[in-house]
Amino acid sequence: xxxxxxxxxxxxxxxxxxxxxxxxxxxxxxxxxxxxxxxxxxxxxxxxxxxxxxxxxxxxxxxxxxxxxxxxxxxxxxxxxxxxxxxxxxxxxxx
Amino acid sequence: xxxxxxxxxxxxxxxxxxxxxxxxxxxxxxxxxxxxxxxxxxxxxxxxxxxxxxxxxxxxxxxxxxxxxxxxxxxxxxxxxxxxxxxxxxxxxxxxxxxxxxxxxxxxxxxxxxxxxxxxxxxxxxxxxxxxxxxxxxxxxxxxxxxxxxxxxxxxxxxxxxxxxxxxxxxxxxxxxxxxxxxxxxxxxxxxxxxxxxxxxxxxxxxxxxxxxxxxxxxxxxxxxxxxxxxxxxxxxxxxxxxxxxxxxxxxxxxxxxxxxxxxxxxxxxxxxxxxxxxxxxxxxxxxxxxxxxxxxxxxxxxxxxxxxxxxxxxxxxxxxxxxxxxxxxxxxxxxxxxxxxxxxxxxxxxxxxxxxxxxxxxxxxxxxxxxxxxxxxxxxxxxxxxxxxxxxxxxxxxxxxxxxxxxxxxxxxxxxxxxxxxxxxxxxxxxxxxxxxxxxxxxxxxxxxxxxxxxxxxxxxxxxxxxxxxxxxxxxxxxxxxxxx
Numbered sequence: 001x002x003x004x005x006x007x008x009x010x011x012x013x014x015x016x017x018x019x020x021x022x023x024x025x026x027x028x029x030x031x032x033x034x035x036x037x038x039x040x041x042x043x044x045x046x047x048x049x050x051x052x053x054x055x056x057x058x059x060x061x062x063x064x065x066x067x068x069x070x071x072x073x074x075x076x077x078x079x080x081x082x083x084x085x086x087x088x089x090x091x092x093x094x095x
Numbered sequence: 096x097x098x099x100x101x102x103x104x105x106x107x108x109x110x111x112x113x114x115x116x117x118x119x120x121x122x123x124x125x126x127x128x129x130x131x132x133x134x135x136x137x138x139x140x141x142x143x144x145x146x147x148x149x150x151x152x153x154x155x156x157x158x159x160x161x162x163x164x165x166x167x168x169x170x171x172x173x174x175x176x177x178x179x180x181x182x183x184x185x186x187x188x189x190x191x192x193x194x195x196x197x198x199x200x201x202x203x204x205x206x207x208x209x210x211x212x213x214x215x216x217x218x219x220x221x222x223x224x225x226x227x228x229x230x231x232x233x234x235x236x237x238x239x240x241x242x243x244x245x246x247x248x249x250x251x252x253x254x255x256x257x258x259x260x261x262x263x264x265x266x267x268x269x270x271x272x273x274x275x276x277x278x279x280x281x282x283x284x285x286x287x288x289x290x291x292x293x294x295x296x297x298x299x300x301x302x303x304x305x306x307x308x309x310x311x312x313x314x315x316x317x318x319x320x321x322x323x324x325x326x327x328x329x330x331x332x333x334x335x336x337x338x339x340x341x342x343x344x345x346x347x348x349x350x351x352x353x354x355x356x357x358x359x360x361x362x363x364x365x366x367x368x369x370x371x372x373x374x375x376x377x378x379x380x381x382x383x384x385x386x387x388x389x390x391x392x393x394x395x396x397x398x399x400x401x402x403x404x405x406x407x408x409x410x411x412x413x414x415x416x417x418x419x420x421x422x423x424x425x426x427x428x429x430x431x432x433x434x435x436x437x438x439x440x441x442x443x444x445x446x447x448x449x450x451x452x453x454x455x456x457x458x459x460x461x462x463x464x465x466x467x468x469x470x471x472x473x474x475x476x477x478x479x480x481x482x483x484x485x486x487x488x489x490x491x492x493x494x495x496x497x498x499x500x501x502x503x504x505x506x507x508x509x510x511x512x513x514x515x516x517x518x519x520x521x522x523x524x525x526x527x528x529x530x531x532x533x534x535x536x537x538x539x540x541x542x543x544x545x546x547x548x549x550x551x552x553x554x555x556x557x558x559x560x561x562x563x564x565x566x567x568x569x570x571x572x573x574x575x576x577x578x579x580x581x
Binding site: 003007008011012014015016017018019023027030031033034035037038040041042044046049050051052053054055056058061063071072075076078079080081082088090091092093 | 192193194196197289290303304329332333335395397398400401402404405412416419420421422423424425426428430431432433434435436437438439441442445450451453454455457458461468470471472473474475476477478480512513516527528529554
């Protein structure tokens with residue numbers, strides 16, 4: 001196996017996903033088949049090959065530092081599942 | 096209802112001559128939707144009332160002497176593009192009730208040219224899939240044979256055009272998501288060069304691969320849509336500041352002086368014989384038009400699927416971290432802690448394929464595995480790009496199939512994950528390299544399913560694609576052939 005149940009559970013925690021035991025079982029098998037397939041990349045010699053993270057040769061895209069209108073506060077809050085005044089409400093973080 | 100089947104260019108001349116109004120055309124399209132939508136399921140959201148009001152508005156503008164390039168033309172867009180006036184679900188429960196506070200740049204561009212937006216189209220959840228079966232709000236069906244897939248992830252965008260439910264649509268393409276459904280539904284679809292069209296307001300799946308593009312009834316309409324949506328956008332720092340040509344001028348008869356390559360790696364054992372027959376005949380049409388046919392090798396083609404299914408999920412796992420239930424989207428209101436709120440909201444809101452890709456991506460980026468998976472894939476991506484760079488020294492175009500098979504029955508491949516992933520093999524490399532590519536209808540299978548031909552060219556050479564596609568369209572004899580739905 002390329003990946004274990006424990007690793008899937010750990011990755012799920014990192015990704016903030018809650019999986020039922022049967023989901024862990026199923027997904028472990030599916031991820032394993034994907035990773036086994038991906039192992040064919042080991043056959044490619046990439047010694048000294050640069051990575052491509054972006055298809056165009058753009059580096060930093062600068063703009064003038066001008067004051068402009070941005071998203072209206074009410075618009076930004078319009079989809080909030082819970083709000084209070086001008087704030088998004090979330091469960092208590094500190095007790 | 097007869098006007099619903101017009102091409103954009105045909106409708107433009109009728110509207111200009113005063114033989115048709117935007118309201119009349121929109122009513123035709125809405126009547127057609129009423130008649131076929133219950134079988135095809137192209138739409139997630141439809142706003143007939145607003146469309147008619149908008150049509151009346153552009154009719155009035157025309158009376159006062161102003162008409163944009165899409166004035167009065169009913170179009171629809173994949174539900175991955177933000178619209179201020181219509182919810183934008185991305186085919187996901189997690190965004191079921193999300194109405195964006197702004198319009199995507201391409202939506203602005205359509206509306207600035209007078210287009211009438213009818214609705215938002217079905218898609219695989221967050222554009223992850225090849226059949227649109229991963230849509231939380233109904234699965235679009237192939238208008239040529241209901242019960243068969245429309246393709247994906249822009250399945251609704253393709254079925255909508257094929258079923259005459261809009262004159263043209265927009266989709267998005269991360270690994271073939273415009274070209275593959277276009278091929279399976281017998282319409283024209285283009286994935287432009289990365290950076291040609293603004294991604295502002297396109298909900299992100301894999302940011303280094305995603306690109307917005309048109310699906311249309313013919314090649315001339317594709318050129319018209321490209322004229323409207325292309326161009327630099329200061330709101331998208333990855334869009335490229337480069338002049339937009341008149342793509343319509345590219346539609347010239349004849350291919351003399353152009354070299355078309357047929358990569359040996361694209362015609363392998365897994366290819367359906369009917370697809371091979373149709374695509375080979377399409378290549379013959381290019382030769383008849385005067386193109387020189389050459390054989391070129393793209394030796395890293397066999398690694399495309401592996402590279403894509405590491406890089407795209409890695410980028411997705413990062414992009415989809417934003418769905419945390421705080422600012423928008425579904426939230427589990429009973430969670431006792433912040434962490435519980437995140438994980439419960441996400442687990443309830445995302446479907447299986449999205450969870451799978453988030454997990455594989457998180458794994459490929461996690462400590463201890465980054466070098467072996469993400470970095471390795473990004474290096475092989477460089478080699479895939481270099482294959483293309485070498486090819487362009489010997490040819491101007493690459494011709495191939497789009498999908499190894501015609502459309503298949505809904506449900507047929509949903510249990511075989513790797514088989515489904517492998518069906519993307521012919522379209523993925525264009526996204527990895529950032530080059531433009533399109534699908535043009537070239538023929539039909541024995542059972543009457545459409546088969547498209549893929550054309551790829553070097554960065555910003557959309558004109559060569561359109562010229563080749565137009566020459567195929569002139570010779571293939573399938574333009575204007577419509578599915579018999581009613």
